[in-house]
Amino acid sequence: MDTVRQLQESLYRGFIDQKSYDRSPYAPKLLINDKKKHEEVLTTLLHELYRCDSFFFSVAFITESGLATLKTHLLELKKRGVYGRILTSTFLQFNQPKVFQELLKITNVEVRLAEIEGFHSKGYVFKHKDHYSLMVGSSNLTVHALKVNYEWNIKLHSHENGEVIHHFGQQFEDTWSQAIPLTKEWIEKYQQLYRPQAHEKIAELSPGWIDRNAMKEALEIKPNKMQEAALKELDALRTAGQRKGLIISATGTGKTYLAAFDVRKYQPRKMLFIVHREQILRKAKDDFARILGGRTENFGLYTGSGQDTRARYVFATIQTIAKDIHLQRFAPEAFDYILIDEVHKAGAPSYQKVIDYFQPSFLLGMTATPERSDDVNIFALFDYQVAYEIRLQEALEEEMLCPFHYFGVTDYEKDGEVIDQTTDLSRLISEERVEHLLEKIHYYGHSGETVRGLIFCSRNREAEELSTLMNQKGRNTVVLTGADSQDERWRQVNRLENGVIEYIITVDIFNEGIDIPGVNQVVMLRQTQSRIIFTQQLGRGLRKDPSKDFVTVIDFIGNYKKNYLIPVALSGDRSLNKDHIRRRMQTNSFVQGVSSINFEEVAKKKVFAAIDQTNLQEMRKLKESYMNVKQRIGRRPLLKDFLQQNAVDPEMITSKYGNYYRFLCKLKEQAPQLSLLEDQLLYLISAEFINGKRRHEAGVLWHLLENDAIAAKEMARIIRASGEENIDAAAVSVKRMLTTDFFTDPYQKKYGRIPLIKEGSGGFTWTRAMQKALAGSSWFRTLVEDVLVCAELKNEQYEKPPFTLYQKYSRKDVCRLLNWENDESSTIYGYKTKYGTTPIFITYHKPEDVEANINYEDEFISRRELQWYTRSNRTTASKEVQEIIHADGEQSRIYIFVKKDDDEGREFYYLGEAEPLKHTVENTSMQDKNGKLIPVVRMRLHLKKKLMRLSTTICTAINEKPAEELFCWLH
Known part of the structure; x- marks a missing residue:
């Protein structure tokens, strides 16, 4: 469908009938800041900014903090040759002189000042290949307007020939032609005329020495x-x-x-x-x-x-x-x-x-x-x-600290090599690296008139040489190390606070126990080795102070193995779950209020690479998490304690060691022994039920623990209460899970071929093996109950069965949650139709050596349409293809699961139900490795719910790099 058709459909849905069938990504939308839903006007602004070919803004008010949220993204646009224009004003003298100085740093943006009395516009326009996007409403370019305040903005799309965009463009060009170009000379004159206004926030003064204590x-x-x-x-x-x-x-x-x-x-x-x-x-x-x-x-x-x-x-x-x-x-x-x-x-x-x-x-x-x-x-x-x-x-979130803008920037690169943990000292303190450092700290800047910065280095010699080179280039710095006395440290701190020097360069001595409220820039010029130290160094700038509105944190990211600790430290996520950490990298929802997290593209890739390459399940990390929880609660923890203390995800333990008992044995922790039978049964229960993806499974097991039996009617009641629609099929599925009949032979062998339940008259009872285990060891019962508590706690992240949008599922999970009688994951491949259900699994990035006849070009055309290929050697007359074409959403359902590549493991993100667009179904072909044409069917699948909340780091156009568009948010 071409752009014009999509725009027509979006207008009909937006202005005539909201219930109309809509396949267009261009529907009008109200943009607001909603903390509960993690919605921000800024997210959409950055989304459009990153995709556009050029842009122009007309905004009356701009703050340094608001501009800071765009700086990384504007720099990335500059690398792509994308330029823009900003029209602003001096209305009410709201815009401070310094924000104009910051605007001059952004060389791919031209700025002019409108000489119009009462200039108060708030509009953002983005030019794309064949259309425009517009954001117009109440939000100025301030961080509160873009992230926090109650704002109303409408997002519209227009064809390049549309009257609306013509009016906007003409109005902008008329004002632009008469506006004054922003220059250094203009700023100097404005500085002389500028008078601070009452609307500027004045932070509460910190108490100092007092002479009387009334x-x-x-x-x-x-x-x-x-x-x-x-x-x-x-x-x-x-x-x-x-x-x-x-x-x-x-x-x-x-x-x-x-x-x-x-x-x-x-x-x-x-x-x-x-x-x-x-x-x-x-x-x-x-x-x-x-x-x-x-x-x-x-x-x-x-x-x-x-x-x-x-x-x-x-x-x-x-x-x-x-x-x-x-x-x-x-x-x-x-x-x-x-x-x-x-x-x-x-x-x-x-x-x-x-x-x-x-x-x-x-x-x-x-x-x-x-x-x-x-x-x-x-x-x-x-x-x-x-x-x-x-x-x-x-x-x-409680606004107790000074907001910060974190910028993860790429460290100095020479001949394709970036700084890493083996880099020689001579390269760390080379003149080129110092120039790179100065360029970045200048571009990202600081709040307030005078920089008061802390630079953290990894070696004393590096700090000393860096200070010498920076001083030669006009910056006023001193070095403090562990060799300096307390008096000398505080003398230099006072000089920094009073503006005598600009930077203190140090090696770890200011990690804690020091209060420098005026610090407005923190520079991390060393690899992150500890999330605690990272947080401590970040915290050096988080004291509120009248001299600053925010803190700029500039983190130089090289090829460091522990880069994965950056999102861990910023989010406080201690789960050791790679998927959780990847998501933290792409959403700012874990940083509340007006703070922001920004990564330059190359730096972001280095953090992702570190996440992929590190082993978060190694015993050292798991043991550290275990000991932290044990120290905190004063006893040997259970798995549920890790969840309650926001520590390691219990699945990280059970997926590696099979069950918690085996993990305790590896730790050599004193704990009651389990028999081989008890260990095997606990392995099955832990491996299959701890993820909590089906609530009624835990409910059935709880009932069995308390009563040693469960009637068929009681099982049906528990299943119904969980929200499951097909009670009979779910009952059969649970039975086959607990008897282990569901599993393939390799899994049955792994679990010792020991069923948990047996069927009797009118219901089910424990098998003799389970009865023996429960009767023989209270420790075994405790560990089983622990797994079930974890399952219930983890189930809170899942909604109505069978699947929850954007959660992850393996092929085996899908067979189980769709109530298939057997685990058929090994024969699903890309999709399978059974029992009126068709799960479709898509791996976006195929391995380079994948055979040509399975290297399908599946891709998202929009946030609602997926271009999809069947297996090879299929035509529209094939039985399985006919079943998919005629899926009506009631008797037959199609479910879409996607992952970026095989490095992410066995699980796929669930993107919702879909239905085929019959008019797009067509026979086509693909070449095998010998060049032979093989028949295949291509069609478009329409998602019932549009993919929501795409991230701020997105591809240049949705039909050029759809995988990045999708996975930048999913991660």
């Missing part, structure tokens, strides 16, 4: 939303009789203020605050004084430079208070409230000594990173009582 002023300071919730949890903890509590709070979320609010509420007779650095201690003392109020002498320091024992609130460094001479100056009961900041360090002997000595009524620990790579269990120190936890993603 009680009235202190009581007027109220906790924020997170702090209120945490205070309630702390109070509930103490009411329950607990004497210890742990607060896990992302850097910059105000945990010191939270502690002060809790102390204000608790009213201790005497309090002790402990941390490892005096600079942090002084800041904490000021914060407490501000919140608690009272006389200045109530707040005292206990450090190497002076010890105040009489103060009500004592702030001590661990290095001083842990010494015997100082500990003995206090009675064990001297403090009824003790607080340890940065408590992840509390495994050190000095901390243990202090904790063992004092006997407070309540002990509070605070940290952003409780997980440890050593054997120290921070959770055990606090009796596993986590009072409250807020991680990075939650803190961003």
Whole structure:
């Protein structure tokens, strides 16, 4: 169908009859920001931008943060030779001078200033091959308008000869011809006339040193939303009789203020605050004084430079208070409230000594990173009582942190080689690499007038040479390493905050324990080795400060094996599930609010390559996840604990080791033994039921566990309650699963040929083997129940049977969920018609050595139409082809499953039901490897539901690279 026909159909559906049959991708659409549905105006804007041949915007207001969300994509367009124009204004002096400076950096975009009183337009127009796309409505080019605010925008499409686009184009050209070109000289003049407006957001000032602590002023300071919730949890903890509590709070979320609010509420007779650095201690003392109020002498320091024992609130460094001479100056009961900041360090002997000595009524620990790579269990120190936890993603959603724009950029490349972990130091500090670095930090910029940046390097020599070269090129930098004293570090931090220097270049020493609110640019010039360190370094810029609206994070990505940790760290996903991580790479939905994640195309491919190449199921990673959960809950975890703690996906364990018992044996964990029979039965239950793709299977097994039998009527009731439509067929399917009759001989052999149930009069009972296993071991029953709990928890991601859109299924899953009597996955190949169902499996990218007669050119023509080929040696008269052609959607259903390539494993994404477009069915042919023509049938399949929410990184045209169009979102 040509473009004109599709546009005609879209107009009829959009403006005449919404129920009309529509095969057009051009239907009008309302664009809004909907947090619950993960919809953003920005997603559509980037989608159209990436596909267009050219564009023009007419927007009154532009902010630096809004422009930042486009920078990576505009750079990619420049590489493709795509140019655009932006018409904006100085209306109400909303646009700051700096945003015009940022616009000048984008060399493939021409900008002009409209000299029209009241210029307030908001329109985005994209030129494609033979049509235009328009976005017109209420959204200016600001990050709030594109991602957060309640906005209405209409997306329309027009043929190039259409009157609507003619009017838009003419209006734009008329205004453009009279507008003023944006130049450096114009910006300088505007800078002199510009006056900051009241509408500019002013961040709340952070408290500094105060001379008086008026009680009235202190009581007027109220906790924020997170702090209120945490205070309630702390109070509930103490009411329950607990004497210890742990607060896990992302850097910059105000945990010191939270502690002060809790102390204000608790009213201790005497309090002790402990941390490892005096600079942090002084800041904490000021914060407490501000919140608690009272006389200045109530707040005292206990450090190497002076010890105040009489103060009500004592702030001590661990290095001083842990010494015997100082500990003995206090009675064990001297403090009824003790607080340890940065408590992840509390495994050190000095901390243990202090904790063992004092006997407070309540002990509070605070940290952003409780997980440890050593054997120290921070959770055990606090009796596993986590009072409250807020991680990075939650803190961003609650707007407790400064928003950030992350840019994953490609590291320096020479002669086709990119920086990797084996790169010589000479290449890391070459002049060409430094030029590349300077080019990127200039292009992506920073919020505010003056850059205050941190650059993290991997080696001291690299940091020193980099500083020298940057200084030679006009940047003002200093180097700080572990060899520098605390005084020197803080002297340079103060110089950075005061604008004396632009960058501090360092090697890891600023990962934690430092507060530099003014940092507005973080540059990661080293490979990511740890998600914790990545998050800590990112967190250096997330403090709110009046001098900035956002933080720019520039991550130089080379050929590093651990690049897969980047999406893991940014999303907080600890599942070790590659599919989950791939999806994180392509959707920004895991970063809430006005922050954004952006990858240059080459950098993105390097991260994907790292995901594909790494083994996330290696024992070291699984053991680390296991130990983290064990430390957190204080006992040997079950599989359900991993789900409840957002840790490794239990399927990653069972798919590798067969069942959880075998994994525990590999870990050499002390656990009750299972017999060979029990182990084999657990293997079958774990392998087939833990994925939770059919809820009624777990329901039937639960009933059997509780009653040792199940009547046919009860089984039917459980199946009906799950939403299954064909009760009888589903009952037969469940029976054949539990008797193992469903499985092929290799699977039956793998599972020991031991059925779980046998059929009796009016129902089913356990087999003798299952009865023996359940009677002989409570540990076996516990592990079986654990699998069923996981199945129910995982089933929450699935909707009404049989399939859920965009979830993944193997061929065996599909046979099972369609209630086929046997697993016929080995003979399905591309598709199979049976029992009134036809699942179609498509692998988009075939291996290079695939035989020509099966290298079908299946592809998506639009988000609703799939061009599809049958098997070879088929014609329209073939029986199986006739069954597909005449599928009516009721008695016969077609289901579409797609994956990008075989590297993704056995599972395919489910894209929905489809029906054949009969007028497109035709006989054609393809060549085999000998050049012989082989008959095949080609047709178009129409999806009942249009593919939704395509990602922001998309192909240039939907009919040129449809796989990228599709899989950039699916991943």
